[in-house]
Amino acid sequence: MSRSLTRDGLVASAPPVVASASPRTRVSMRSAVGTLTGRAIRAGVREGDLVFAIVSPLAFFVCFYVPLHHRFSTVGVDYAQYLTPLIVIQAGLFTGIVAAENAARDHAAGVRSRLMSCPIPRVAPLVARVLAAMSRNLVSLVVAVVIGTIFGFRFESVGGGIGFIVMACVFALGIVMICDAVGFVLPHPEGVAAVLMVPQLILVMASTGVIPASGFPHWIAPVVRNQPVSVFADAMRGAAGGGSVGAMAVVIWSVGMVAVGAVCIVAAGRKQLGR
Amino acid sequence: MSTSEAAPDTRPRLFAVDEPNSAERKSAEHSDAGVGTTPRDTEREIVTSAPTGEARGSGFGSWMRQSAILTRRQLLVLVRDRGTLFEGLVTPAFTMLMLNVVLGHGMELTTGHKAAYGIVPLAILIGSMFGSLAGAVRLTQERRTGVLTRLYVMPVHRAAELTSRVAAELVRILATSTVLLIIGFAIGFRVTHGVGSVLGILGIALLYGIAFSTMVLGLAVATVNFPLVQGLALLSTLLMFFNTGFAPASNYPGWMQPLVRHQPMSPAIEAMRGLSLGGPVARPLAETALWALVLFAVFAVPAVRGYTRAARNS
Structure with missing residues (x-):
């Protein structure tokens, strides 16, 4: 410690000279999100994620349509028109599972901790992950609509088509947010997909996306009718075919899912900060 | 000294001290x-x-003893691995229940008998297949983290590690098939020909499952960068929807019906259905055995060679 003589003649300890650190450069939200989203998308393409995003809706459409359309054609229902909304929704669910896997992998590899020490907005990595997942979902959505169109799916109006796409994206957004938080919390990245496959399976199979509610046993029909996949599938089918949409139920589920997703993400973030 | x-x-020394x-x-x-x-x-x-020969334990006795120890290790890993538990047991169980709820009534009207007689065998085979895929994920991780190499350089019989994997797969398939069969009884699946039929059903599950596992193992050790698990999962999903357990063959387009009837899962399902409900068993069983032999013939040697190569090079 340096010593100096004061005006009173007393020797005092001078504070150590600290080199003035240059102010930390902050990266703008737009720049950070753009870079991180690009990184996530490139990683997805490199790891075959894009191929899976294209092939999975195609495969599942064929898997459901070929064995079951026979049952529907006998009662005069166009099964392609009936099934396509479910395939789009299932693509959203798969996107959520992939998002959870990516979040878990990043967390296990310490990517999140490193990003927290970077001069970027705290929310940027989350926004980037969600945007990357949504871009993947958009690819699946387009593939699902194209394969549906080949088999006979049609939009009755432009407005209906826009409504269909908006509902699909809102559903996927809610699912991605929830799954991102789940992937963050689960300790082992390897088990994430396996664990999330079960709720995905239940939501898809026990919905009016595959068969109408009247085809289910009476004891489970009310649950089937009001669960989110059924609500969105019916609304999207209505929007595409120019029928009734049931907007109230869709709005309630949309707000609920996004709100739950936001709460889950905040809780997961707090857990990270607490470590 | x-x-x-x-x-x-005199204590058995299987691993480096x-x-x-x-x-x-x-x-x-x-x-x-x-x-x-x-x-x-x-x-x-x-x-x-x-x-080297002594340290490795080249005799049949040491091979069996070391295989038993490594099988125990594999089973402990299996029990602790959440992915295998879900993919090999929980997912097939829920698939069985959901298919029964969603498609059960329609299948009953079409076929004239309970849907469980097609759905339960289907779920048992799904359990075998998806459990093997979880095993492939685990094998890839062990290869990447160097576990295979560590076992390869230890004084362990060369065949013991591979034998232990096969033995653990057999135990897993038997255990999950038994549990799924019990759940199947809850949804109306019945065996009309006594204990022999139950053992026959489990035997078919083992035959099909171990043949599929051999294929998965052969491909897992042969590929490095290819997204194998996703590819095999997609193949398994297609097999799962295009068989006579999911829907009667008559529900499929005419050109597709021979493919649906003779793909590996369908004869196994038909043999299980024959053993439980009554009906032809010999022909579907022979077809299942033929498929198993084909898979063994194609993938057994590459699996052994690829495994050794993977252990040496990982």
């Missing part, structure tokens, strides 16, 4: 010679200086 003076150690602990290191440091040898050092010398 040289190896010749050391008292022979660990480093001496801190107390042993201290005693070595403070010994007169300055280097010092502890009993643990002696044991290491015995193990490392033993002739």
Whole structure:
């Protein structure tokens, strides 16, 4: 410690000279999100994620349509028109599972901790992950609509088509947010997909996306009718075919899912900060 | 203390001996010679200086003994692996229940008998397949983290590790098939021909499952960068929807019906249905056995060679 003589003649300890650190450069939200989203998308393409995003809706459409359309054609229902909304929704669910896997992998590899020490907005990595997942979902959505169109799916109006796409994206957004938080919390990245496959399976199979509610046993029909996949599938089918949409139920589920997703993400973030 | 003076150690030494602990290191440091040898050092010398054949345990007895130990290890890993538990048991169980709820009534109207007779065998086979895929994920991880190489350089019989994997798969398939069969009884699946039929159903599950596992193992050790698990999962999903357990063959387009009837899952499902409900068993069973033989013939040797190569190079 340096010593100096004061005006009173007393020797005092001078504070150590600290080199003035240059102010930390902050990266703008737009720049950070753009870079991180690009990184996530490139990683997805490199790891075959894009191929899976294209092939999975195609495969599942064929898997459901070929064995079951026979049952529907006998009662005069166009099964392609009936099934396509479910395939789009299932693509959203798969996107959520992939998002959870990516979040878990990043967390296990310490990517999140490193990003927290970077001069970027705290929310940027989350926004980037969600945007990357949504871009993947958009690819699946387009593939699902194209394969549906080949088999006979049609939009009755432009407005209906826009409504269909908006509902699909809102559903996927809610699912991605929830799954991102789940992937963050689960300790082992390897088990994430396996664990999330079960709720995905239940939501898809026990919905009016595959068969109408009247085809289910009476004891489970009310649950089937009001669960989110059924609500969105019916609304999207209505929007595409120019029928009734049931907007109230869709709005309630949309707000609920996004709100739950936001709460889950905040809780997961707090857990990270607490470590 | 040289190896010749050391008292022979009768305990089975399957693995390389660990480093001496801190107390042993201290005693070595403070010994007169300055280097010092502890009993643990002696044991290491015995193990490392033993002739390769002996250290590896080239006899049939040591192969069996070491296989048993490694099988126990594999089963412990299986039990602790959440992915395998979900993919091999929980997912097939829920698939069975959901298919029964969603498609059960329609299938009953079409076929004239309970849907469970198609859905339960289907779920058992799904359990075998998806459990094998979880095993492939685990194998890839062990390869990446160097576990295979560590086992390869240890004084363990070369075949023991591979044998243990196959044995663990057999135990897994048998256990999950039994559980799924019990759940199947809850949704109306019945066996009309006694215990022999139950054993027959489990035998078919084992035959199909181990053949599929051989294919998965052969492909898992042969590929490095290809997204194998996703590819096989997609194949398994297609097989799962295009078979006579999911829907009667008549529901499929005419050109597709022969493919649906003769793909690997369908004869196995038909044989199980025959054993439970009654009906032809010999022909579907022969077809299942033929498929299993084809898979063994194509993938068994590449699996063994690829496994050795993967262990050496990982």
